[in-house]
Amino acid sequence: MxxxxxxxxxxxxxxxxxxxxxxxxxxxxxxxxxxxxGCAASPIVSGGGLSSYDGLTQSDGKVTKSRLLVRKEKVMAAKTVNISPTFFPASAAPKLSNAQRALVANAVDRALCISLSDRFQVVRADGSADLSVRASITQATPTDELAAGVSAATSIGTKFVDMGTNVPIPIPRVPIGLGNLSIEAEAVDPAGQQQAAMLWGRGATVFFSSPKVSKASDAYDLAAEFGDDFAYLLVKGESPFKGVGIKLPSWQKISSGVGLAPKHKACENFGRSPGVAGFVAGKLGMPPEWTDKGATPSQ
Structure with missing residues (x-):
């Protein structure tokens, strides 16, 4: 029985x-x-600003397109670095305002400075250094503010959907009007010889990009992603997209990310991160222009 x-x-x-x-x-x-x-196209756009495009090889990530070059022995021997302000011409994003372009360019510089501080001594842009970093934004597609607003309003108070499987998944953004960003950058030695270079393109995604009501919002978020990737190329001397698992942030990067003073004084020129206030505002769909004060005058 x-x-x-x-x-x-x-x-x-x-x-x-x-x-x-x-x-x-x-x-x-x-x-x-x-x-x-639900992923914006991520074209690699060359702006002609690099001293050389020879030797660049394809090295893509899961959602990032890139071509890069690094002379590891030379880069790993370097101890100091300076950062020229990122160039963002109006022709690369005519639908963004001058203030928005300045905010995105500064987000690139800030991310570079904080991430490079993991290994390098960062000096002022006009100071002598083993490596000089210069970047240029070659394309930035604006975010659709209406679609971002709808996504932000939908996600507030409801972050997951079950679909009857007992396996909740994040509520995605409306897959319309996702922004993208394309940048080229290089690091040259005091003689002007290129020691590292990268062409980089990435688009916002429906799951992993926070919708904010601003034409510049996706470009602003992606600017920080580029800064981390190019800094990794110089800090480690290798591609940030190959053979890398979870990259845990250093303590100095965490403290700078919440708005505390950066490790090196030169990074203060790019202003401090909006920190917790910026994170909360972003989750509520508020524009980054509301919480990020941008660059500060050189001391």
């Missing part, structure tokens, strides 16, 4: 297991479709 009862229970549970498996299959298909369709 116990054997028969046990068989009935096992038989009764089979449809539930079957439905659960079907739900997981549906979830996987839907999630993959969203991921494939």
């Amino acid at each position: 116990r054997f028969i009862a046990g068989s009935n229970q096992a038989t009764a549970s089979w449809p539930q297991r079957h439905r659960s498996a079907k739900h997981r299959e549906v979830l996987a298909v839907v999630t993959m479709a969203i991921l494939l369709s």
Whole structure:
């Protein structure tokens, strides 16, 4: 009798297991479709600003396109670095205002300075250094403010959707009007010889980009991603996209990220991170222009 009862229970549970498996299959298909369709194009746009484009090789990440070069021995021997203000011509993003372009360019510089501080002594832009970094934004597609506003309003108070599988997934952004960013940068030695270079392109995604009501919002967020990637190229002397697992931030990067003083005084010229206030405002869909004070006058 116990054997028969046990068989009935096992038989009764089979449809539930079957439905659960079907739900997981549906979830996987839907999630993959969203991921494939919910990512802004990330073209690599050359602006002609590098001293040389020879020797650049393809080195893409999961959502980033890049071509890069690094002379590891020369880069790893360097101890000091300076950062020229990022160039962001109006022609690269005519729909952004001058103030928005300045904010995005400064976000590149700040991210570079903080991340490079993990290994280098960062000096003022006009000071002598083993390496000089210069970057130029070659394209920035604006964020659709209306779609971002709808996404932000939808996500407030509801961060996950179940879909009947008991496996919650984040609520994605509206996959319309996602912004992208393309940058080229290089590091040269005191003789002007290129020791590292990168062409970089990345677009916002529906899952991992916070929607904010500003044409510059996605470019602003992606600027920090570029700064981290190019700094990694110089700090480690290798591609940030190959053979890398989870990159844990250093303590100085964490403290700078919450708005505390940076490790090196030269980084103060790019202003401090909006910190917790900027994070909360971003999650509420507020424009980065509201919380980021931008660059500060040189001391």
